[in-house]
Amino acid sequence: MEQEKHNQNKKNQFSDILSELRENNRELTYKEIQSFSDLSEENLAQFRQTWNLLSNKRKEMFFELLLVEFMSNTLMDFSEIALIGLNDEDPIIRRGSLKLLMDNRKSYFLDQLISISKQDPDTEVRLDAISTLGYFLMDMETAERGNNKAKKVLKTLESLMESPDKLTRLRVMEALAYVDHPAIIPLVYASLTSNIDTEIASGLRAVQNSLNQRWAANVIENLDHPNPDVQYEAIKAVGELQLKRARNRILRLLAQFDQLDDDILDATILTASQLGGNQVREMIEMIEEVFEDEEDMVDLFEEAKSNLELVDFQKQMAGNPDLKDLFTEESDDESENIEEDYIQILRERIENLPEYEESEDKFEEIEEENEEGEDEDESDYPNRHSHRHSSFSDIDWSHFRIIEDLRKESEDLEDEDFSDLDEFEEDED
Numbered sequence: 001m002e003q004e005k006h007n008q009n010k011k012n013q014f015s016d017i018l019s020e021l022r023e024n025n026r027e028l029t030y031k032e033i034q035s036f037s038d039l040s041e042e043n044l045a046q047f048r049q050t051w052n053l054l055s056n057k058r059k060e061m062f063f064e065l066l067l068v069e070f071m072s073n074t075l076m077d078f079s080e081i082a083l084i085g086l087n088d089e090d091p092i093i094r095r096g097s098l099k100l101l102m103d104n105r106k107s108y109f110l111d112q113l114i115s116i117s118k119q120d121p122d123t124e125v126r127l128d129a130i131s132t133l134g135y136f137l138m139d140m141e142t143a144e145r146g147n148n149k150a151k152k153v154l155k156t157l158e159s160l161m162e163s164p165d166k167l168t169r170l171r172v173m174e175a176l177a178y179v180d181h182p183a184i185i186p187l188v189y190a191s192l193t194s195n196i197d198t199e200i201a202s203g204l205r206a207v208q209n210s211l212n213q214r215w216a217a218n219v220i221e222n223l224d225h226p227n228p229d230v231q232y233e234a235i236k237a238v239g240e241l242q243l244k245r246a247r248n249r250i251l252r253l254l255a256q257f258d259q260l261d262d263d264i265l266d267a268t269i270l271t272a273s274q275l276g277g278n279q280v281r282e283m284i285e286m287i288e289e290v291f292e293d294e295e296d297m298v299d300l301f302e303e304a305k306s307n308l309e310l311v312d313f314q315k316q317m318a319g320n321p322d323l324k325d326l327f328t329e330e331s332d333d334e335s336e337n338i339e340e341d342y343i344q345i346l347r348e349r350i351e352n353l354p355e356y357e358e359s360e361d362k363f364e365e366i367e368e369e370n371e372e373g374e375d376e377d378e379s380d381y382p383n384r385h386s387h388r389h390s391s392f393s394d395i396d397w398s399h400f401r402i403i404e405d406l407r408k409e410s411e412d413l414e415d416e417d418f419s420d421l422d423e424f425e426e427d428e429d
Contacts, residue, residue, distance in 0.1 A: 003384045014043050018050045024058050033069045037076045044080050056090050063096035072099055072299075079104055086112060091122035102135060104394035110136065110149055114156050127171045134159060134175030134209070154179070170202040177209035184210075190216040191368045197227040216243050223249050232267050239271030247275050251342040254283055257290075258353060266300055273304035276311030283346050284308070290350060 017032045039047060054062070063085065070076050078100045085097035094116075101109060117129035136153040160172045161183065173187045184206060191203025192215060200222060207215045215237075223233035223246065235253070238246045253260065253268045260268060269287065272280045288301045 014047065021062065022050050022053055024055070027061065028065060030065070030069055032289060034073070034076065036066065037078055038080055039080050047081065048084065050270055051084060056093075058220050059085075059090060059091050062094075063093055063100075067096055067099055086116070090127050091120075094120065094122070094125045095128050098132050102132055102294070105136065105139065105149065107149065110152065114152075117156065117160065123165075123167065124332075127167060128170070130157070130160065130171045130175055134178050137175065137178040154181075158183070160374055170199065174202060174206045174209055177206040180210045182210055188215060192222075197225075197230050198391065200225070201227075201230050201233045201358050202239050204230065207237045208233070211240060213241050213243070216241060216245070219243065220246050220249065223253075224388050228261060228264055228295070235264065235267040239267075239274035242274055243273060247277075248340070250275060251279065251283065252340075254280075254287070255342045255345045257287055257346075258349065258383060266297075267302050270307065273307035274309055276315070281308055282343050286343075286346055286350065288355075330373065 013023060014035055017028065017035055020026065020028060020032070036047070051059070066078050066081065070078055072203060082097040082100035085093045088094055088097070098113075098116075109313075113129050113132055116124055117133060120126045120129065124144055133153045133156065137150050137157075139147065139150050157172050157175055160168060161176075163169055169187070169190065173184045173191070173398070176184050177188070188203050188206050188210075191199045191206070194203070203215075204219065204222065207219060219234055219237040219241065220243065222230055223238065225231045235250070237243075237249060244372050250268060253264075257265055257268070284301070284304050288297075291297045291301075312404050319362060373410075
């Protein structure tokens with residue numbers, strides 16, 4: 001009896017959430033978004049009915065929320081909804097569906113993906129489908145079932161190499177790079193030496209996927225490229241290839257962190273952490289302190305710390321004579337000697353930040369007042385480190401950047417009048 005009551009309550013809760021989605025009076029909270037994971041057949045049928053009543057704008061915003069939750073919560077599975085979205089007339093929804101299905105390795109999805117890569121009327125959707133096909137190639141060396149799918153994908157991508165559309169060929173090149181396909185060698189070279197920025201960026205993404213150091217010199221050449229999209233990919237490639245010869249260039253960028261845009265800064269922090277070393281560790285800790293109040297950077301610094309630990313572990317293993325052959329490192333003549341004290345350069349730069357100087361002055365004033373016997377009020381203290389300012393924006397489809405503002409907004413909504421939903425969540429736990 002109690003179980004039946006619980007199931008009925010759960011059913012009513014989902015119906016209420018669908019009503020909110022349909023009526024478009026407010027955005028759904030992230031807890032409500034979680035209820036769309038692993039839908040039962042009955043709830044999926046209800047969702048299909050609601051979906052057909054939504055405007056394109058409402059659908060797009062709903063999918064953006066799904067993607068934010070999917071990228072930040074590995075337990076979420078929105079596959080059933082994404083499969084519906086693959087057939088939507090709106091190409092933005094179809095692209096979002098492909099992102100939600102990026103970890104799906106089912107045969108039925110692969111067949112649909114191959115069809116989309118060849119026949120979808122929207123160019124960007126076809127390109128995203130080709131990128132997703134590349135993920136299947138990473139299963140080439142695994143179990144037989146995964147291997148068979150990978151061979152099917154390989155055949156599809158090889159056929160698409162003959163496409164008259166250059167963007168298609170470039171995206172296929174990036175996908176085939178996962179298996180370092182011999183056919184891509186002249187294509188990557190042509191891309192990296194091109195005078196067209198989009199082609200250079202594509203070549204750098206292929207280098208990241210292939211992990212082949214044959215392109216190291218070309219990667220380093222683009223670290224100071226004037227186009228931030230190209231520079232971003234070059235920085236990432238240094239990290240993926242662990243090019244120690246580029247260490248000085250990366251640390252120099254890191255030391256001038258306050259002049260970098262958000263994407264370049266994020267890539268520089270992660271790449272530096274992939275190179276490792278005590279100087280890198282201390283610099284990242286210093287920059288983390290500057291951004292201590294920026295919630296959207298917490299995951300970034302956690303990933304950087306994990307990378308540093310992995311590099312330390314690799315060094316330990318490389319020191320083991322029995323395991324040394326498993327770990328390849330650049331020789332000493334390829335690695336740069338660090339001559340400058342980038343920690344001191346960074347420290348001086350942080351101290352000279354305008355907001356840092358203002359904060360120091362304000363703290364001194366407050367301390368003087370406290371010495372005179374006035375009560376200390378923590379609210380008087382300025383935000384000591386506030387350099388980065390985030391604003392709401394669309395999901396960056398190319399970089400998969402997670403927009404935390406959506407979660408913040410939905411958390412504010414949760415504090416209002418959704419107590420019934422919280423009780424429902426507790427019941428589920």
